[in-house]
Amino acid sequence: MSRIILAHGNFRGTERSGLKWFWQKTAGPQEPPRGVVVEAGVPPQERVDRLPLPEILFARHYHAFADLPDDPELMSALLAWARSPDFLRDLPRQSARRFLARAQGAAGSVEEQCLTAFFKVLHSEITRRMYLEGARHREGVVGIRLRLRDPATAGSAAQALVSDDAHGLGPGIYPLNAVPENPEPGREHPFIIQIVTKKDLSQ
Numbered sequence: 001m002s003r004i005i006l007a008h009g010n011f012r013g014t015e016r017s018g019l020k021w022f023w024q025k026t027a028g029p030q031e032p033p034r035g036v037v038v039e040a041g042v043p044p045q046e047r048v049d050r051l052p053l054p055e056i057l058f059a060r061h062y063h064a065f066a067d068l069p070d071d072p073e074l075m076s077a078l079l080a081w082a083r084s085p086d087f088l089r090d091l092p093r094q095s096a097r098r099f100l101a102r103a104q105g106a107a108g109s110v111e112e113q114c115l116t117a118f119f120k121v122l123h124s125e126i127t128r129r130m131y132l133e134g135a136r137h138r139e140g141v142v143g144i145r146l147r148l149r150d151p152a153t154a155g156s157a158a159q160a161l162v163s164d165d166a167h168g169l170g171p172g173i174y175p176l177n178a179v180p181e182n183p184e185p186g187r188e189h190p191f192i193i194q195i196v197t198k199k200d201l202s203q
Contacts, residue, residue: 064186092119124189147192157183
């Protein structure tokens, strides 16, 4: 059973074959791979033009993140930044520093620590969506199992999602077309996600 831990945008246990949608072959000289994307088996020279971050999901986390101002221009700038393929090239703190170094106006007044924490949330959401999309291309996958990344700090909604058997597949198991969204807006995704196959269910 493969799994991914959604913490700081890092993949663990994913297969390159499951991320075909994320690859983009390019011609010419290629830079040496680096950053957390490489840990996912997707070097920088093979990334797509835009990362999978729906605006409605971004806004949900932004408005739940109390330390960020209600500023439409800042929201727009951060959304564009987080959708750029370079967003996963660095760890959240490095990405925050790069953003602030280029920021203008109100965007430049955001604290680095605040922006780092927000980028950790976005990293976890983007890598989660990449992993789920990859799972759809794997033969025999029926769904995913949710486990708590840190049971001691998980909220009641997250605890309920790992214990409920809403689809008759077992506690915390969801078909790929019914995977719950992050129940804690403004916070990193609280789950470890594991692929569940037909073989797993038959054991």
